[in-house]
Amino acid sequence: MASTACFIIVSRNDIPIYEAEVGSAAKKEEAAQQHQFILHAALDIVEDLAWTTGAMFLKSVDKFNDLVVSVYVTAGHTRFMLLHDSRNEDGIKSFFQEVQELYIKILLNPLYLPGSRITSSHFDTKVRALARKYL
């Protein structure tokens, strides 16, 4: 498992609808904020990159210092962004794919307004479990 990892789902309107610090390192508030800043900044690159490839998994698109941003873009242009310091690309890909399945289940909820925050605790638990499994 990666020592530092931050997972964020960004809606098509560029709003973070889910965020989780999934690293094994001790959680510090400043670090979490910094992670968000890096991920936010990476959106620009994702925006360009997403349209140049047909693949959903964009691999690592950005880095800052030793942190790498990997991105997975769904068909609805929701972006799964993972900030990590490990190089396990296969694991990350599997992680993203499984998270997408969870996300689709969320979307199927008729009471969920697409683009609003994901508050399901079940989703949160599952994502963290996936992070432990793959990252």
Add this chain to the structure above:
Amino acid sequence: MEPDVSIETGSMIRIAVLPVGGAIPHPQLRSYVAMLGRHTRIDLSSISSFYSEHQKSPFTHQPWETGSIRFKFMLGGATASPWEDFQSCRKILAVIGLCHCPVSPDLDLVADQFTTACKAYQHALATRCFAFCPSDSQLEDGDNKRENIILFPPSDQKTQEFHMLTMMQDLAASLLMQFEKWVLRAESSGTIVKTPLDSQSSLGSEEFIKAKKRKLARAQKTIGDFCLLAGSPVDANAHYSTAIELARLTGDVFWHAGALEGSVCAILLDRMDHKDPVLEDEVKFRYYNVIQLYRRSYLQDNAQRVSTVSFELEAALKLARYLCRRELAKEVVELLMSAADGAKSLIDASDRLILYVEIARLFGSLGYQRKAAFFSRQVAQLYLQQDNACAAISAMQVLTMTSNAYHVQSKRSSQKISLSPQEFGVGHADGGKTHPLSIVSLFESQWSTIQMVVLREILMSSVRAGDPLAAWSAGARLLRSFYPLITPAGQSGLASSLSNSAERLPSGTRCADPALPFIRLHSFPLHPSQTDIIKRNSQKREWWAGSAPSGPFIYTPFSKGVVADSTKQELTWIVGEPVQVLVELANPCSFDLMVESIYLSAHSGNFDAFPVRVSLPPNTSKVIALSGIPTKVGAVSIPGCIVHCFGVITEHLFRDVDNLLLGAAQGLVLSDPFRSCGSTKPKNVTIPNISVVPPLPLLVSHVVGGNGSTIVYEGEIRDIWISLTNAGTVPIEQAHIGLSGKNQDSVISIAHDVLLSALPLKPGGEVTIPVALKAWQLSLADSEFDASKNPSGNARRISREGSSPLLVIYYAGPSTNSNNSNDTGNSVPPGRRLVVPLNVSVLQGLRFVRARLLSMEFPARVSEALPKQINGEKVTTDEMSAVNRNDSLVRIDPYKGSWELRLLELELSNPTDVVFEVNVSVQLESQQSEHGMPIFSNEGIDFGYRKTRIDRDYSARVLIPLEHFKLPVLDASFFSKDTQFNNGLGDAVSSTAERNVKAELNSSINNLISKIKVTWHSGRNSSGELNIKDATQTALQASVMDILLPDPLTFGFRLATNGRESTTSGNSPGQSVGNIARAKGFISAHEMTHMEIIIRNNTRERIRMSLSVSCRDVAGENCIEGTNATVLWAGILSDIYLEALPLQEVTHSFALYFLVPGEYTLLAAAVINDATDVLRVRAKSISSDEPIFCRGSPFHVHVIGTA
């Protein structure tokens, strides 16, 4: 590292610009520098006149036609770089002094100062000192003495600029000549140019040899640099090529890279105009080489002392800047990211700063705003690490630039970014069902964590930079947008930092960013009923008619179709009349919020708002009324409120909060400030179109004797005086009073004439109108129990609020407004409506329990007692005295001849706490029967029954006799209808006829009932009438026929013995009674008693009958017939055939002989032969062949013994 580097940097001549002499005022300095700054590029063609070729120019391929010399002005000078031998463009090659003559009168001093300043720049090849605005004296003695001070004679801007151009061209020419000189000298001499990279200590012998080899390459490179500066790229390229070759051979990697870099610059300069892909590839290729070479030149051993990383990064930045286009974004990003990675290996913090600044700028120009913001924030953090005010200011400014990317920008800079839902084409109009996706797009890019951090940093840096307004604004944004994410302590901290910032601001400072509280529009109170405005139609006389208040229904099918487009409410305000707008404030934070003042903001300028001071405890919301006065006719728009809170004045727009609430409703925003304060669901209030109209009259009402509600008991009659005052500035010329609301019929009269006679009512005029009111009956629906006030404990009912009738007064000023005659003709000033609620609180009064009809046939015994009791109390009227003697409660029915009594018993209870006196009266109007025959002679008599007093919490029964209501004649014409009615079940009778009959019957009952009046008095001034109609009606319903209609025959017995034969006829009831009364005493046993039976025909037909008389004793035994008969008789007693003419009497005589003294009852009965339909109906017979039997009332005979 240097900021703002590009590939072309290598061709720019650096000129230090130094202010000399006295301190130059900022505006002047700025304008001088701006003048200078226009000449960064001097065409070679323009300087040829200043250029003189002293010797053979080394720049053989100087492009005199197309080339140019570039300047880079270093304002304030620059310190010498250790790398300036490596890149000649880093050298300061010229110095320009700027002098403002008015502040430095002594030009000699200036000249000395300038010379000293120039000494710091050892490489300066040319120096100039420009002196602006010289005085006449300075002009006079200046010219000849000092060549190095150039005076700019005072003139207009254009001339000065021209002068400047000339000077710069001159400077360029002289620099060119100096370069030529320098190059020629450099070619001949052989100085070794060194960089910090080379070991500075004494060169060892082999190193010296190595250096000697490298010398040539380095010299060639330097010459190339100068060629580039001189604007001759072809020459430069040639020298660079040589240098590249030589450097490669000697393994001088660093200089190889430098030369290669120079060559790229030369190529670009040479082919300035045409950028083709081939060139671009060439540049890319060479530059990647350059970067590679720089990286290779990185030496681990002297990395601590000197590093070439900055050159590598600069090269990367240069290439990135060259490539910086959307299409090449990917490549640029890679370059920049690797450059950013290099930041770690930079030793100097300021180098890192510059690197991040450049990266941010490049990302910005690439359109990657978020990336740019990220690196800007890095810059700001580096600035914040430096502990001085300037750095803090820089940090603040940089952060402010990022605020757009992070969507936390101040409102001042983003007026158009804040979209209103209306702009999406979906307003509140369609029932608040805004499309969810468009709401989502309202809250794009809400990264709350990041936003909070950025705002906090802005706040911190601006506090450190000493910019209280920026600090306030950032604090306000932070608090307003992110209060749910801030701990209570943090909220209080923010509040105190806001206050601290405000202390340093001058009072009355305005800020574009609102802080707290949240303000939303609650409602526009429609005109209070006092000041309704009614459109007036000049054509219609009764202009108010259509506009009557529609009662409880919002929609009436009778009202005219409202304009379809009613989405936008219209509101009319009147000049000079205060108006109110309700707004709701919310303080969702955990500290007490003190709003120093809040008032409506009106941009239209015709509205004076009144400020209010509000204090909001933690987590509360409050609805307050903000008022103001419209001052001018026109439209008013109220977009929000001006709030003075935390020491700063801000404008809070309703629209922003509406958007916020929309987002909160969809779960897009953290929380709804109003709901968290316990306020109710948001109402969608549209801001109506408000227009202000010229003054109108204003009627104000008050009830004389206090505006409190008048307390009356049910049925009480009371006058209420209402005083009306014209409080406006326009006289009232028309007025009309109407009624509305519930219980309208309780208003008996309104003095319309009083009001009309007072017109026109001048401003200040007053009129008082009386309104007579009869309190209505409480029903269960509109009353409520008032348990509190009642001492006796049982709840009593009072009328519910709002059940009082309303007085509606329509009034208007003069119909033509002389002031605005220029207006279009249809402008009749509107009228107004005043609604005065008649504040009546109806208390439950006497309670009617029930009504019963008591029907009695009293035997004679009763007659003895009752008449005596009542006779004494009767009220006699003069004209009727004779008749009235016996006209008491109980008397003999003249038609029945017996003590037949029907009483209406009313049971009343008094649940109130006062005493009531009840007075029953039966009003009998002078009623002529339809046959022209007086019915009773006692018409118009008000029966003076004794007043019944009912104490509190007691009940009483009041008896009302129903004897006077008999019709005189059993009339076929009346009854025929009734026949139909009765047979109507089976017969095919038209329904209309049936209804007529019913109506007739009902009306007769009503007629009967309405004659009965029960009035009451209580205390000194309360009096009223009990409404018993309904109750009576139900009580009477069953037997109304019997009450109203007489029997067809009435029987009466009379004594006819001893010459005392009565001569009175049967239709005087008094006489009959008298006879009977007298008869008692004289009938004795064992005596022949002569009697007469009088039979009266009450119908209009001749009746034939067979009559029989029977006599019974007290036991009810027939004592005439049978074995032990105790009464003997003479004459015929049974089957007497008689014929009675219509409305006539017949008499039949007989005699009785009583053997035993005691009580006897005489009974007469008749079987009517050939009965008509009328009689049958009256008898309620079922079949037509059934005999009609008519029985008289019993008569008592008291027989006394002889002994």
